[in-house]
Amino acid sequence: MKQWTNSRVLIYVLLLLIPISCGISKINDHRKLRQNYKNVNAVLHAENFQESFFKIHFKNGDVAIINGWNLSPSGDSLIGAGQLFDFNRSRLDSGELAFAIEAMSILETNNYEQIKSKDSEKMAALALLTGVNVVGAVACLANPKACFGSCPTFYINNESNLHETRAEGFSNAIAPVLENRDVDALKYATSEKVFRVYMKNEAYETHVVNQVELWAVPRMTNELVFVDEADQFYITTYPEKASTATVNGKDVSALLFNHDEDEYFSLTDSNDLTVKEDLLLEFSSPAQSSVGLALSFRQTLLTTFLLYEGLSWMGDEVGDYFAKMENSKSLRKTMDHPFRMLGDIECFVWDEKKQDWQFVQKMHETGPLAKNLQIIPLPPHLIKAGEDVKVKLTMAKGLWRLDFAGLAEIKEMAKPIKLPPSKLVSLTRPNTKTVDRLVADDEKYLVTFPGDEYLLEYEMPTLEKNKEHELFIAAKGYYLEWMRSDWLADKDPKKIKRLLMGNKATWHSLARAYKEVESEMEDIFWNSKYYEPQN
Amino acid sequence: MSRYIIVIVVSILITSSCSVNKYVSTPKEISTFVNGMYFKGEKKKGNSLDRFFKGEIIAVEENGLHLLTFGKIDTVIYLPKNDVKRGKISIALSSDKPGKYGAWGLINFLPFAHGVFGVFSLPITAITTGTIISDAARGGYRIRYPKEIAWEDMHKFARFPQGIPSNIDLRDIKRILPE
Known part of the structure; x- marks a missing residue:
């Protein structure tokens, strides 16, 4: 009788594992997962979720992943640490890189919870740019x-x-x-x-x-x-x-x-x-x-x-x-x-x-x-x-x-x-x-x-x-x-x-x-x- | 005798489950994943041989998508939107170490681990462990089309969300697996 009871407990435990193992992969809203932007300024509103990295898709098919970024003094490039890959995703370069804004096609941010950055300093440059948003005339703020x-x-x-x-x-x-x-x-x-x-x-x-x-x-x-x-x-x-x-x-x-x-x-x-x-x-x-x-x-x-x-x-x-x-x-x-x-x-x-x-x-x-x-x-x-x-x-x-x-x-x-x-x-x-x-x-x-x-x-x-x-x-x-x-x-x-x-x-x-x-x-x-x- | 049959079935299950989908990222590496997402699905028409498709999403256009299918030679195929019945976009596996599960599974299925209760516990263990291993190795975080995502939104999970760059010949597109 004891043996039968033990086996039932084991069976229940195992049965319980099935839904647990199967129920972990649902993604509720893909829009929160990944966003595409057409240009640098378009990521400004990303201030809401502060990703620590993002991808730049270039017009020629290359892609770069960079951590933190800043505008070059001339304003026509982004500078950041990261990696550059060709269209087949072979790594071309890594380290401190500069990318011409005119060569960019789409900027992509991702908001995966498990990798969500808490390092707001990495987005300091972005915050700097967004900062201009809060500068405005009184009339502008009112309307x-x-x-x-x-x-x-x-x-x-x-x-x-x-x-x-x-x-x-x-x-x-x-x-x-x-x-x-x-x-x-x-x-x-x-x-x-x-x-x-x-x-x-x-x-x-x-x-x-x-x-x-x-x-x-x-x-x-x-x-x-x-x-x-x-x-x-x-x-x-x-x-x-x-x-x-x-x-x-x-x-x-x-x-x-x-x-x-x-x-x-x-x-x-x-x-x-x-x-x-x-x-x-x-x-x-x-x-x-x-x-x-x-x-x-x-x-x-x-x-x-x-x-x-x-x-x-x-x-x-x-x-x-x-x-x-x-x-x-x-x-x-x-x-x-x-x-x-x-x-x-x-x-x-x-x-x-x-x-x-x-x-x-x-x-x-x-x-x-x-x-x-x-x-x-x-x-x-x-x-x-x-x-x-x-x-x-x-x-x-x-x-x-x-x-x-x-x-x-x-x-x-x-x-x-x-x-x-x-x-x-x-x-x-x-x-x-x-x-x-x-x-x-x-x-x-x-x-x-x-x-x-x-x-x-x-x-x-x-x-x-x-x-x-x-x-x-x-x-x-x-x-x-x-x-x-x-x-x-x-x-x-x-x-x-x-x-x-x-x-x-x-x-x-x-x-x-x-x-x-x-x-x-x-x-x-x-x-x-x-x-x-x-x- | 029945116990041996179960062990054989389970072994086959484990072996198949242990085959990690190398085209899908682990959660740990998703932030540096630079390929298109893996898309597996079913066409509205076709026989059992060509009804199903799977591969990397290369680009999604208004009326169809380009999918890199894997074989001896990687080939980009075009799937008209109207032909796609349903599919699943794999975003990431659910495990950072999918290959490790196989060993745990094998231990679970050793005959001495179940003793006389094996007649009850082994089939359930097989289902549970198999599901976990399979999920870790091949499943994970997915988005179902068309239930959870509209066609117009799928482009952002492509290798080229901006569309296929004009300088690239589709025949040159390959999948280079991570080092």
Whole structure:
């Protein structure tokens, strides 16, 4: 009997071991296990979990594991102790290593509990970088999503006033896969032999700049040159002001007469950010039928608000979202959906014959800083010399700020002379970067961090008499927003999905939320303290 | 007689369980593990020979994944997403010393360790020890697809989470086992 009892105990003990042995391998949430980030700044929000090591996946397939890291003095490399492996994972190097940021593709952090580091000193360099997140103006702290953000900004005379920004580069390229070229009018002409432009990083962003060309179009001194949405160039007369400009019967023409600080803008609908409005323009009879609508415009802070709101809802998974976007066309399309819902500035011209508006073209440029000066050529068959021209601009309420609208007579199309920079000078760091990084559309990039300023110099071609070069900046690259610490608390994966899918309730709540800050957001934005180099 | 049969069965079990999956990291070494994770699974269609797959995840794309299968010559195969029924991504073994379990198992199965109660205890010991050894050597921490992970998230467990670099020929990809 005793023997039987002992054997039963043994059996129970052994039976108990089965579930124990089988139940130890469940992983509850893979997102907490491993995170991918697209760039150095994207790991900033990793301050929450303080890994002691991370992996760098390089564009050529190599991978490095490093313990602790720091930025090189020039800001274009990471330095850390670790190991480098080739694409087949044979060890290439180990010890103190330096890696060019532009060669990196993905940064990976892992949060395995059993190896979780408690050595916060190893992340000292990271903490140093994240430290800038907590530096902000009082206004910014009160309303973090109104904090200043921008893409590379271009100045002609190294002005410090943001309102003097001549152009914003690749404003909608918020991820590597979205890298693109953006052509902006500098609203400046010169006959000098050398032209200098200043490129700045003035926000909490990493700018990865591939190429910055100066596009010059020779013209007579009494002419202008405009670029259209498709980067076609037109030599024109000086535009004529609109004889009338109305929105819902209200005269707004005085706001559109000159290139100045007076802009036409409306407020968003309280319940629906996609509600449109019409701006009706009338121009006195042009002398010819080949004309174009010249428009100077920029965005309000609505898109900035939506971008920041979206990023904050992504929270500490923002790196994952952006990494996924790199590989998924459908996700990229989904991420763009909110901006498509808001739409472009749609231009229509009145067709006397059909007694109806005819759609001509759309105009779009992301960014609230620099004003964009573009032209929409109007269809000659709808324009009669000597007869008034009626134009309608349809746009989302509260999304656009219009500074100038005029009708220019198109003399001819033109081709720009594309000039690479001949000189690159860092005004804030030791001059270690050569100009070849910005010369061609290639694998060489200039990576800039908050506070960086560069002088770019261009050698201008010779000009015929009485001519000067109208200038445009063609910048190619992408940028990455730095996650603000304040945003992490707002993480809400359900909301981000609803935002992207156009969920009515979510968009309604966004409209209400934006309405609360809309009137003050411009002031906070422009007055917020962005990064300034600490000497 | 029956005891001898059990011992033979158990020995086979132990032998098979002791074969450590060398493509999966131990917990101790996971922090320096630089390969793609091991993915083993089942296709929606196929006969018994080609229905199952296993190998290292090289890259995961929107519509399929590249898997390095191991043989005399390592080969990268492409698995369309729509063909994959289910699978398990092995993150790590559950033991830092998976090879050591085999010896403990053998001791457990020595006939004198069970005596007259072997008729009861031996089969259960076989199951328990076999499970532990197998788990240590071949199992461990896993994520099940599609139950626990979406396709779009699997790329981060690939050797190249950024996608296959343009400079790399798939035929050159090999698995080099740790020194």
